[in-house]
Amino acid sequence: MNTQSGTLIAGMQTPESQGFAAETASLSEWLGYLEALHPSEIDLGLDRLRQVAECLQVTTLPCKVITVAGTNGKGSTVALLESVLRRAGYRTGCYTSPHFLHYNERIALNGKPVSDALICAAFRQIERARGDISLTYFEFGTLASFIIFAEQKPDIAILEIGLGGRLDAANLIDPDIAIVTTIALDHESWLGHDIAQIGREKAGIFRPGKPAIIGSETLVSSVRETAEVIKTSSIDQLGVTYRWQQTKDGWNWQQLNQAGDVTLQYLQLPELSLPTDNAATVIQALQYLDAMGIKIPTVALYEGLKAASLTGRLQRIGRFMLDVAHNPHAAEYVSKRLPVVKGRRVALLGMLDDKDIESVLDIMAPYFDTWYLAQLDGPRATDVSRIEAHLLGLGCVNICTFDNVSSALTGVLADTDDQDLVFVFGSFYTVAGVLAEKERLLVCTSYERN
Template sequence: MNTQSGTSVSGKQTPGSQGFAADKASLSEWLGYLEALHPTEIDLGLDRLRQVAERLDITSLPCKVVTVAGTNGKGSTVALLESVLRAGGYRTGCYTSPHFLHYNERIALDGEPVADELICKAFAQIEQARGDISLTYFEFGTLAAFLVFAEQKPDVAILEVGLGGRLDAVNLIDPDVSVVTTIALDHESWLGSDIEQIGREKAGIFRSGKPAIIGSQQIVSSVRETAEALGCCSIDQLGYQYRWSEADQGWNWQQLNAEGEVTLQYLQLPNVNLPTDNAATVLQVIQHLGLDIAGDALYQGLATAQLTGRMQRLGRFMLDVAHNPHAAEYVAKRLPQVEGKRVALLGMLDDKDIESVLDIMAPHFDAWYLAQLDGPRATDVKRIESHLSALGCDNMRSFENVSSALDGILEETCDQDLVFVFGSFFTVAGVLAEKERLSA
């Protein structure tokens, strides 16, 4: 079983077993139970979820809420916003997915994953309240996050949409500010291949009378149209209502009025480790939240924000979860020059646009180490081999899993080589699980 969906517990009782005490189940036992609870992994819609949330009295949260959707840039936006808020002295709650190594990563308070006990307590409450209503693994976890935030009462809860927007479990909660970062083709099995329709689905997180923020200059028209149709109090788009520009040291940010006049600006902001478009969007979110954050705290929050698996450096290894063409284009432009070779460690899922990703990335690498991933959504590594061969890549080897691909890399590459790990959360998680080997 892979790290994204928890660990099955063979031979142990589950909360549905006769005589099992749900309030004493371990987190691993709960996750094994949740994997088998619903007939499908993904079942978009809010009706079942809303019924359970009403029974638990968590259809709203006792704090400000920011919801973030988009094809790429969601995680970076969440990480930057959390960092700035915490630097400003505000308590944060973050719900993100998927996780890399531990389920607890999905629910964080003040930057730290919550304890097993809090999650298990929430799972037990949900199990008792749901009756005969079936919930997916993701829906169960989303309700658990809501319960934790309702109990712990952070100043701001930041919710990352899992898939789409309008019908995603996160969208049960009405946000005070909503953000759509970018729109591109991804998750086509569930969202379709019509990019305008995908835009409408993701823009479904916008709310009447609340600000809508669009974190890209190149956005499909359906996103703004949906915000207008929903009656958002303002629609702020990068490059129009706010913008950023490069400076001699760092970058500058400006907020604009309807006439294009600068109404607020920050100069000489520090360079960030994550995309500057997302950092600029976070500053616009801060304005709408109406929170007082001193200039030095703002600078500190931007400068120190980090996100696992996004252009993450571990010695000569670089890790990024890039798995669609938009993300591939972004990372391809930012690959560093090296004295030795550029080596790719790649594993992907079958529902991704694998050929387009390879078209973009193939010219940038001297050697390929291909890892077979686990699970029903994993693509057969032969599909990747075939397309790389068609692109003229002849220096490649295939392995039964990420660990064995890492073995080959450590044996056959040197300190001057750059190893770029990408293609899926599963691929990056597989390397992170063996992080201590990277410096061997």
């Protein structure tokens, strides 16, 4: 096989020979094909991807690139960046994962998911170029985003790392600015239990001569050490070179010099629905964009931060609050932000087996009166009996188990009213299962709050 030309080796099965018509396939048909194409769901490494990207001529993008990695906070950082940049008049492209309801959510231009037609056209290009190189579902989608951004030419592309950092498909593109938000144990089946090594892997998105931004005051030291080894142009860390301070009416952002003196600040920034640490990190990134000629008016900054929101992150729909919250770090964050209610706090939970389930339950158990446990689908789903057993050991007694998210939602709707808070969490799949039936949430409540 000639990889560069994309020709097929003799006797190789083409998509058509397998009953798949690439030229006329719908997006749903493509996704079904891709799910069965590669022997494993995750296959970390860039060699296969780079060969295909070189053939497609998408190893670089014709725009500024910001890459965001981390255990938690990636999605909100991307959302905040995108919101500010759009209000400043710039065209944006965002690649994120996973999606909640529609695959198109993963690739957005100017805040809107791209069309089926654009994605299918990109998939066809990849299929022709890859020859006998096997790509995962995620790698296909990542390459599709590169193709679409190369064709549509946004001013800035924001790439979210899916897993790890150094070996993630999105890290094929060299960023102009790289951000690592937080580091914690997650995806342990793939990344391991060594927090220092996980930090080094996530810091693998940094590049020589480019800014490295660390969006946590308590990040493992291996992240900064890796940035130093890579010889980034600068290393900015929350609490060291920039910070935020709570005020009576909002918060302030401040840039600091080595002596700890304030050299630049924004005053009375608006209260946010997303984490302030990530908003402060976004402002630090904007300082570097400014030096690259991408100017952000102050009014665009204020309006963009205030307007930013993210599906499945402390999202309110009537008496429901939804947050992916699938690891201890996220659980700690959301537990401090659960509102006081007149009625009960009810949890609707489903989790995957590769998460630190027991630690998440240890954190969240004291906050809820009743638990509705939903069995998720797929080989990675944990059995609800494991969750139930641990909750019983923690002294939780009001526990109901269900075969799926939909039936758990039915039980919750029958057992709660507007005085209660229903907190849906534990997995993208759990939140997506409830969002898919959003109309059921709305008809049972007298109001909706976003």
